[in-house]
Amino acid sequence: MTSTKGLALVDLDETGIDKAFRxxxxxGLSQPQKAVPARWLxxxxxxxxxxxxxxVPEYYPTRAETEILRDRxxxxxxxxxxxxxxVEFGSGSSVKTPLLLESxxxxxxxxxxxxxxxxxxxxxxxxxxFPGLPVFPVxxxxxxxxxxxxxxxxxxxxxxxxxxxxxxxxxxxxxxxxRTMRDTLGEGSQLLIGFDLIKDxxxxxxxxxxxxxxxxxxxxxxxxxxxxxxxxxxxxASLKHEARWxxxxxxIEMHLVAQRxxxxxxxxxxxxxxxxxxxxxxxxHKFGKRSANTLLLAxxxxxxxxxxxxxxxxxxxxxxASIPRSAP
Ligand code: AVJ
Numbered sequence: 343m344t345s346t347k348g349l350a351l352v353d354l355d356e357t358g359i360d361k362a363f364r365x366x367x368x369x370g371l372s373q374p375q376k377a378v379p380a381r382w383l384x385x386x387x388x389x390x391x392x393x394x395x396x397x398v399p400e401y402y403p404t405r406a407e408t409e410i411l412r413d414r415x416x417x418x419x420x421x422x423x424x425x426x427x428x429v430e431f432g433s434g435s436s437v438k439t440p441l442l443l444e445s446x447x448x449x450x451x452x453x454x455x456x457x458x459x460x461x462x463x464x465x466x467x468x469x470x471x472f473p474g475l476p477v478f479p480v481x482x483x484x485x486x487x488x489x490x491x492x493x494x495x496x497x498x499x500x501x502x503x504x505x506x507x508x509x510x511x512x513x514x515x516x517x518x519x520x521r522t523m524r525d526t527l528g529e530g531s532q533l534l535i536g537f538d539l540i541k542d543x544x545x546x547x548x549x550x551x552x553x554x555x556x557x558x559x560x561x562x563x564x565x566x567x568x569x570x571x572x573x574x575x576x577x578x579a580s581l582k583h584e585a586r587w588x589x590x591x592x593x594i595e596m597h598l599v600a601q602r603x604x605x606x607x608x609x610x611x612x613x614x615x616x617x618x619x620x621x622x623x624x625x626x627h628k629f630g631k632r633s634a635n636t637l638l639l640a641x642x643x644x645x646x647x648x649x650x651x652x653x654x655x656x657x658x659x660x661x662x663a664s665i666p667r668s669a670p
Contacts (some may be wrong), residue, residue, distance in 0.1 A: 364572055364609050371613050371621070378564060380510050380596075380624040385567050391560040398552040402545075403538050406656035407504055410649050411438055414658075415445030421647050421660050422532060425449045427494035429527060430502045431484045433464055438504050440471055442534070450476045450494050454484045485518075487525045499531040506538035506656070509593070509627040513637060516627075520641020524663045533643055533661045537634040538626070541655060543587045546628065550585035550594045558583035561596050564623055574608040584620070592633070596624040634659060 352360045363382055370378045384392065396404040411418075424447040430439060433453035443451060451468060455461040458481045465479040478491040490499075501523050508516050523533060550557055561583040568574040581598040588595050597620035604615040615621070629637070634657065635645045643661035650657050 359573075359609065360571060367568055367572060367608060368611055371608065371611075375622055376613075376615070376620065377622040378568075382567065383560065383564050383624065385563070388560060388563050388567070391556060391563060394556045395552070395560060398554055398556050400548040400552040401557075402549055402653075402655050403506055403536075406651035406653065407506075407536050407658065408438055408441065409651045410656065410658050411441035411445075411504075413652075414649050415441070417647070417649065418442065418445045418534075418660075419447075422446045422500055422534070425498065426500045426532070427452055427490075427497040428500050428502055429454060429490065429494075431523065432503070432507060433461065433479075436464065436504065439468065439502070442502060443468075443472060443475070446500075448475065448500075449497050450478060452478045452480060452490060452494060454480050454482050454488055456481065456483050484526070485522065487522055490526065499527040501527050501531065501533040501535070503533065504536045504658075506536045506626070508535060508637070509538055509629070510625060511627075512625065513627075513640075516637055517640045520638065520643055524642045527663060529663055529665075531663045533638075533663070535638070535659055535661065537629040537657045537659060539650075539655055539657055540592055540628040540630055543589075546587060546594055547585050550596060550626065551583065555583075557585070557596075561598060561623055565598060565621075568608055572609045574606065576606045576608075577604060580604060581621075591625075591627070592629070593625045593627040595622060596626075597622050629657070631657070 353362060355361050366379050366382065370376060395401050426448050427450040428443065428448045429452045430436065431454055433439065433455050453461055453465055461479045461481055465477050469477050476493065478493060480488060480491065482488045511519060562578055562581060565576045565578045565581055569576055580601045582601055584597045584599050586595045586597060599620045600615035600617055602617050606613055631648065638645050638659065638661045642663060644664055645659050645661045647660040648657055
């Protein structure tokens with residue numbers, strides 16, 4: 343059965359359980375290092391908590407990226423030109439988009455999101471701000487090739503993927519997505535994409551473990567969601583949020599750490615956690631100029647311009663889907 347439950351299209355079983363959520367959680371909890379894919383952090387409560395995170399003083403990425411979009415409009419206008427169809431991947435309720443659209447005078451805006459309710463609300467907001475701009479929202483999973491509306495078929499395209507969301511994927515998944523975006527947008531298109539930068543690890547750790555505990559709540563909400571939606575009995579009070587820097591993979595990891603030996607059930611299956619054992623809930627990869635460029639090139643995109651905020655914490659890279667001419 344497929345139903346529109348709250349925000350997204352989900353596949354439910356006869357008891358109303360989201361099958362993909364259940365199989366991801368049961369599989370992930372059966373691994374030696376327990377792990378749940380980060381996309382399950384974003385139910386209604388999680389999406390709201392993420393919005394709250396963007397306002398805590400320690401979480402710099404949103405402010406840094408917004409600063410670039412606000413201050414570099416002239417550069418974007420020159421590098422991107424006018425008349426493109428801007429395709430935003432995972433548009434959500436982005437406040438960054440108007441800043442970009444203001445500086446480049448696009449021919450159309452195509453927000454893509456799996457969350458239909460969010461998508462239509464955001465599209466309506468944007469249409470109100472840019473009365474002359476045709477907006478064609480598409481409810482789709484952008485991890486797969488998307489058929490774009492025929493109205494934009496003949497326009498040059500620019501993909502927009504802000505937020506360093508690419509950093510939430512391990513490199514092989516990130517490369518798959520970049521190649522899929524290239525298939526969706528076509529030869530000759532551009533991609534403007536955010537990459538958070540490697541920096542002092544105390545600054546990084548604080549951004550993912552803020553003093554007010556908003557990120558901790560965001561992480562613990564996943565355990566609550568498992569209890570709520572998968573008939574679980576995890577003792578949330580005995581789990582502690584932890585943000586770790588993994589230097590080998592240049593990423594911040596979020597974990598839920600068991601404060602005592604625990605036995606629990608999820609969807610009728612029994613699991614144990616030893617004291618100190620963790621459930622890994624998110625990766626947030628950080629990049630240097632070269633690692634970001636390598637990832638883009640591996641995905642079929644040639645970097646052409648790069649902008650940083652004034653404190654050099656975050657980068658926006660413009661890349662092109664062109665066949666690299668360099669030998670061999
Ligand atoms: C905006 C989804 C990329 O990894 O920084 C924020 C998500 N996780 N705090 C990020 C997030 C914990 C965020 N993304």
